[in-house]
Amino acid sequence: MDSFTAITIAVFLPFVLAGILPAVEKVLKDKIGWYASAVALLSLLLIAQAAPEVIHGETIQKSIQWLPSLGINFSFYIDGLSVMFGFIVSGIGVIIMSYSNGYMSKKEDLPRYYQQLLFFMGSMLGMVFSANMIQLFIFWELTSITSFMLIGYWRNRPMSVYGATKSLLITAAGGLFMLAGFLVLNAITGTFDIPTIMNNESIRELLHGHELFLITLILIFIGAASKSAQGPFYIWLPNAMEAPTPVSAFLHSATMVKAGIYLIARIHPIFSGTDAWFIMVSGVGIFTMLLAGFLAFRQTDIKGILAYSTISQLAYLMTMYGYTTHHEPGIGVAAATFHLLNHATFKACLFLVAGIVAHETATRDITKMGGLRKEMPITFIIASIGALSMAGIPPLNGFLSKEMFYEASVEMGHLLGGPYSILIPALAVLGGVFTFAYSIKLIDGIFLGKRPSKGLPDHIHDPSMVMLAPAIFLVFLIILFGVVPSIPVHNFIEPTVSGILLEEAHLHVKLWHGITPPFIMTIVTFAVGILTYTKYGKIAEWQNRFNARFPWISVNYYYDATVENAKDVTSKFSNRMQPGPIKTYITALLLLVIILFTVPAVLLAPTLIPSDLNFDIPAYEVIIYLFMIIAALGAAVLRKYLPAVIALSGLGYLVGLLFIYLQAPDLALTQVLVETLATIIFLLAIARIPQKFREHIPSKTLARDILISVAVSSVIFIMLINATQGIIPPFESVSHYFIEKSLPLAGGHNIVNVILVDFRGYDTLGEIAVISLAGFGVYNLVNSRGEDE
Amino acid sequence: MTTLITKTITKICLPLVILFSISLLLAGHNNPGGGFIGGVMFASIIALTYVAYGLDHIRSFFDPDWTNWFGLGLFLAAATAFVSMAFSYNFFRSAFGFVHIPLFGEVELASAAVFDVGVYLVVIGGLLSIFTNVGDDK
Numbered sequence: 001m002d003s004f005t006a007i008t009i010a011v012f013l014p015f016v017l018a019g020i021l022p023a024v025e026k027v028l029k030d031k032i033g034w035y036a037s038a039v040a041l042l043s044l045l046l047i048a049q050a051a052p053e054v055i056h057g058e059t060i061q062k063s064i065q066w067l068p069s070l071g072i073n074f075s076f077y078i079d080g081l082s083v084m085f086g087f088i089v090s091g092i093g094v095i096i097m098s099y100s101n102g103y104m105s106k107k108e109d110l111p112r113y114y115q116q117l118l119f120f121m122g123s124m125l126g127m128v129f130s131a132n133m134i135q136l137f138i139f140w141e142l143t144s145i146t147s148f149m150l151i152g153y154w155r156n157r158p159m160s161v162y163g164a165t166k167s168l169l170i171t172a173a174g175g176l177f178m179l180a181g182f183l184v185l186n187a188i189t190g191t192f193d194i195p196t197i198m199n200n201e202s203i204r205e206l207l208h209g210h211e212l213f214l215i216t217l218i219l220i221f222i223g224a225a226s227k228s229a230q231g232p233f234y235i236w237l238p239n240a241m242e243a244p245t246p247v248s249a250f251l252h253s254a255t256m257v258k259a260g261i262y263l264i265a266r267i268h269p270i271f272s273g274t275d276a277w278f279i280m281v282s283g284v285g286i287f288t289m290l291l292a293g294f295l296a297f298r299q300t301d302i303k304g305i306l307a308y309s310t311i312s313q314l315a316y317l318m319t320m321y322g323y324t325t326h327h328e329p330g331i332g333v334a335a336a337t338f339h340l341l342n343h344a345t346f347k348a349c350l351f352l353v354a355g356i357v358a359h360e361t362a363t364r365d366i367t368k369m370g371g372l373r374k375e376m377p378i379t380f381i382i383a384s385i386g387a388l389s390m391a392g393i394p395p396l397n398g399f400l401s402k403e404m405f406y407e408a409s410v411e412m413g414h415l416l417g418g419p420y421s422i423l424i425p426a427l428a429v430l431g432g433v434f435t436f437a438y439s440i441k442l443i444d445g446i447f448l449g450k451r452p453s454k455g456l457p458d459h460i461h462d463p464s465m466v467m468l469a470p471a472i473f474l475v476f477l478i479i480l481f482g483v484v485p486s487i488p489v490h491n492f493i494e495p496t497v498s499g500i501l502l503e504e505a506h507l508h509v510k511l512w513h514g515i516t517p518p519f520i521m522t523i524v525t526f527a528v529g530i531l532t533y534t535k536y537g538k539i540a541e542w543q544n545r546f547n548a549r550f551p552w553i554s555v556n557y558y559y560d561a562t563v564e565n566a567k568d569v570t571s572k573f574s575n576r577m578q579p580g581p582i583k584t585y586i587t588a589l590l591l592l593v594i595i596l597f598t599v600p601a602v603l604l605a606p607t608l609i610p611s612d613l614n615f616d617i618p619a620y621e622v623i624i625y626l627f628m629i630i631a632a633l634g635a636a637v638l639r640k641y642l643p644a645v646i647a648l649s650g651l652g653y654l655v656g657l658l659f660i661y662l663q664a665p666d667l668a669l670t671q672v673l674v675e676t677l678a679t680i681i682f683l684l685a686i687a688r689i690p691q692k693f694r695e696h697i698p699s700k701t702l703a704r705d706i707l708i709s710v711a712v713s714s715v716i717f718i719m720l721i722n723a724t725q726g727i728i729p730p731f732e733s734v735s736h737y738f739i740e741k742s743l744p745l746a747g748g749h750n751i752v753n754v755i756l757v758d759f760r761g762y763d764t765l766g767e768i769a770v771i772s773l774a775g776f777g778v779y780n781l782v783n784s785r786g787e788d789e
Numbered sequence: 790m791t792t793l794i795t796k797t798i799t800k801i802c803l804p805l806v807i808l809f810s811i812s813l814l815l816a817g818h819n820n821p822g823g824g825f826i827g828g829v830m831f832a833s834i835i836a837l838t839y840v841a842y843g844l845d846h847i848r849s850f851f852d853p854d855w856t857n858w859f860g861l862g863l864f865l866a867a868a869t870a871f872v873s874m875a876f877s878y879n880f881f882r883s884a885f886g887f888v889h890i891p892l893f894g895e896v897e898l899a900s901a902a903v904f905d906v907g908v909y910l911v912v913i914g915g916l917l918s919i920f921t922n923v924g925d926d927k
């Protein structure tokens with residue numbers, strides 16, 4: 001199997017197998033989690049098949065035509081970056097889905113849970129391998145939607161609903177900004193294909209000199225920042241912690257939130273090397289890194305601490321990818337890529353521990369915990385290694401990438417010169433200090449110290465191997481990557497970095513570098529970090545006091561106010577626009593018809609009523625017309641529902657008859673059938689309501705209604721009279737094309753049908769989707785009415 | 790409406806109309822007909838049966854979930870749109886060919902016909918699920 005096929009299957013397999021998951025569940029019952037893990041493992045193996053070529057420095061791209069006329073193709077680009085993300089997504093996927101077997105109670109709605117996890121995994125894989133921007137956007141929004149459903153997994157908890165809505169509003173809206181950015185980028189470069197722009201020097205120069213460059217960058221960056229919870233958009237991530245813990249570990253620490261980072265890495269070759277890139281990406285990164293690291297202190301929920309820590313760690317990555325100058329486009333790329341991989345391992349591990357602790361103690365409040373090391377020795381060791389890696393303690397992998405971060409910061413500061421040579425490394429160290437402090441808090445708060453006398457269950461113990469083994473595997477990776485860095489560096493980091501920098505990359509990562517500036521910065525971090533930890537409680541108290549005193553200094557305050565206000569405005573709007581009685585809508589619709597038809601008719605037609613009208617109508621047609629007029633009058637005048645409805649359907653049948661005389665059998669057939677069905681449904685509905693018009697119509701309303709009807713029918717009459725004269729000059733008849741091409745292109749003699757199912761098949765697909773939605777709509781309408789009673 | 794005459798006529802018409810609706814569906818590519826008309830015809834006769842014999846009575850021995858029908862129909866229609874992509878053609882590209890079958894002679898096979906079957910199922914499912922919902926007394 002070639003790599004392209006392997007990747008295509010790896011992306012679509014989760015969707016297909018998730019589709020049949022409810023059927024499989026009937027057989028496997030509560031073992032269904034293992035089926036989901038097996039699917040993830042299959043995807044992982046398929047990606048692994050494509051890996052060797054990429055490690056040797058090749059890139060593969062292949063496209064399938066989708067909408068070629070718009071430049072939108074279905075296209076996969078397989079390079080170091082996408083394969084590394086593919087491994088992270090499917091690998092963590094296997095781990096999380098296996099772990100879920102122990103975590104999720106058998107009483108939960110398991111098929112929905114695993115189905116959505118698999119949908120998410122497929123979307124995420126599709127996104128990282130996308131070469132076409134529109135395709136990337138579609139998968140991108142799919143991850144937002146699946147994330148929304150997973151955060152809101154417990155539908156009855158108000159906070160889950162709040163968190164899910166918040167995440168969807170922010171990330172999906174950010175995605176729309178990104179789409180706008182892609183469209184501008186397409187307008188400048190003329191292509192939606194990312195590798196084409198990446199590998200073409202002249203297109204990049206054109207873009208860098210273009211006046212819309214900054215707008216494009218800002219739009220795409222908003223998309224990335226909202227997804228990765230950077231800058232003011234960070235507020236959705238802490239609320240997303242309402243999701244089941246494995247979901248938080250998978251989506252909101254290891255994969256989905258890294259989509260923004262992925263996007264930044266993906267467009268790095270296109271936009272880097274400019275001041276705007278450095279100021280925006282690194283600027284927002286440094287700001288978020290410090291703010292989120294600092295705000296982690298006042299969190300008492302262990303998942304809350306991890307959420308803020310994730311925001312801060314993602315900001316590290318942003319900062320590093322942002323380090324750029326005109327001559328050195330990617331100073332922090334290697335460090336960022338390595339840290340990205342490491343963060344996925346240690347943060348997922350910590351989330352799994354958080355899940356274990358919450359599962360065993362039935363609380364997530366860190367203030368109620370302590371001294372659990374004796375009761376949960378294995379969990380204690382796992383948590384310590386994960387947290388120490390995050391804090392940057394050697395010989396764990398977090399230490400290596402943090403050293404690289406410091407090194408890149410020193411270099412960036414040095415290249416900028418002046419005060420920056422001190423400022424940037426100092427800010428980096430400050431970020432490290434916060435990380436160190438809250439990492440230690442996690443270990444100390446949960447496992448060390450004294451066990452509180454009340455609030456915890458009496459018997460707490462390590463969980464089963466189902467939940468421990470995934471975490472132990474991650475710990476193994478943490479140590480392996482730390483002690484033998486050449487394994488990840490050679491297999492993942494070098495191909496990725498060379499893909500981003502567009503040149504061969506050779507990295508030498510070692511545990512011991514000698515006494516270098518980064519090493520000194522690490523020592524300073526530990527020293528200040530320990531000092532800060534001694535004041536941890538005081539800082540948290542100060543933050544709480546500050547928050548209570550100045551509630552308006554917070555993004556959440558403005559988010560809540562905006563959403564509340566929007567609810568208010570929209571409900572007013574819909575009350576005004578949808579008052580209820582169908583008459584209002586019909587009136588509005590008819591008035592619109594008058595305007596829409598009158599204006600073009602007056603503008604285009606030379607005379608409103610053509611002079612040479614042909615009134616040579618056969619007698620039998622005249623008779624039909626007379627009957628039609630009688631039926632129409634009957635429908636309008638009859639005072640009882642049943643005769644009125646029958647008059648109306650009589651009119652419909654007469655129209656059908658007319659179609660036969662006018663030689664339109666398809667139309668006649670459709671008309672008669674639809675009329676029959678509509679009449680039956682109509683009769684069923686009116687059988688339940690009083691059989692007389694009880695409403696008294698004032699003469700004023702009557703006059704107005706008659707006026708509108710007369711106006712509409714005159715307008716339609718004039719339009720039809722004109723239409724029968726043939727096509728008005730600026731337009732051409734469209735029917736010639738279909739008459740000529742129907743047989744050779746689609747092999748059908750019935751042009752109407754060929755247009756419906758072939759030439760305009762996409763429209764028909766939309767129409768039948770509407771029919772299905774109408775079916776659901778009626779179902780909801782009829783059944784919700786029942787609930788109110 | 791549930792007179793003996795209605796019931797008898799419905800009983801006779803039911804198989805004929807269903808066959809006719811299928812023939813409309815299949816003939817649609819070259820003669821008057823097609824998925825939409827065929828679907829409406831199928832839905833009408835089932836609706837007539839419901840009316841003549843009563844919804845509850847029919848349901849006691851024949852109660853398909855019509856929502857599944859339009860689900861399947863939508864899937865079929867969308868699938869034909871995507872299948873062309875698997876053969877490296879663009880989205881919604883249609884194909885047709887002629888095969889010779891004994892007794893029938895030359896028969897045209899078109900991918901658009903599968904799409905039309907999708908339309909047929911959606912129309913039947915959509916209309917009848919609306920019908921049963923509105924007509925349900927509960």
